[in-house]
Amino acid sequence: MALTTTISTKELQRQAAAAFEGQTYTVFLAVNSGTLTAESTAATWLAAKVSGGGYADVTGTIGTGAYASGNARYELPAINATFTATGVGYTYDTVCIRIGTATYLHSLLVETPSVTMAAGQSKTYTITLAVDN
Numbered sequence: 001m002a003l004t005t006t007i008s009t010k011e012l013q014r015q016a017a018a019a020f021e022g023q024t025y026t027v028f029l030a031v032n033s034g035t036l037t038a039e040s041t042a043a044t045w046l047a048a049k050v051s052g053g054g055y056a057d058v059t060g061t062i063g064t065g066a067y068a069s070g071n072a073r074y075e076l077p078a079i080n081a082t083f084t085a086t087g088v089g090y091t092y093d094t095v096c097i098r099i100g101t102a103t104y105l106h107s108l109l110v111e112t113p114s115v116t117m118a119a120g121q122s123k124t125y126t127i128t129l130a131v132d133n
Contacts, residue, residue, distance in 0.1 A: 007133040009067045012074040016131040020062045020076050023100045027058040027081035027127065029092035031114075036094075038108055045096050045105055053117070054086030062099075062129065073132030082124040085117035092117075095125055 030036075030048040049057075058081035065076035081095070095109035109125065117123065 005133075009074070012131045012133065013065075013067060016065055016074045016076060016129075019131070020099065020129055021064050023062050025060055025062055025079060025100075025106075026096075026098045027079060027125065028096050028098070029055065029083060029090070030094045030096055031092055032094050032110075038105065040105075042098055042103055042105055045094075045098075048094075049096075050090045050092050053088050053090035054084060054119070055090050056083075058082065065129075068130075071130070071132075073130045076129040079127040079129070080124055081127065082122055083117065084120075084122040086119050089116065089118045089121065091115065097127060 029050040030045055031050065032048060036044060036048060060079065063077040065074055068075045091114050093111050093114040095111070097106045097108070099106045115123065
């Protein structure tokens with residue numbers, strides 16, 4: 001006998017609304033000394049944040065999403081985080097995503113090798129938050 005579970009699209013919408021919609025986000029760049037992991041606290045990651053060279057966090061508020069039937073998930077509007085260097089520029093190896101003031105990060109993007117941004121260079125990351133079954 002087989003048992004199949006199906007989660008309704010409305011439940012995925014409810015979960016996304018509770019977890020993400022209307023929440024603030026911060027996307028920031030950091031340099032990992034090799035000891036930080038996805039389980040490290042937000043405070044520890046913030047201490048490793050890049051500074052100088054025109055660096056600035058990308059912040060905003062997460063809007064209302066929609067169910068994407070082709071991907072079978074509820075997707076929030078994409079976060080486009082663009083970082084631009086000035087002056088001496090900067091180097092980083094980790095892109096950190098934090099939702100609200102959580103004591104942990106939502107997720108990390110690790111660049112291998114590290115990225116060095118010279119004055120006038122920009123790099124954009126497109127981040128999609130989604131809830132699926």
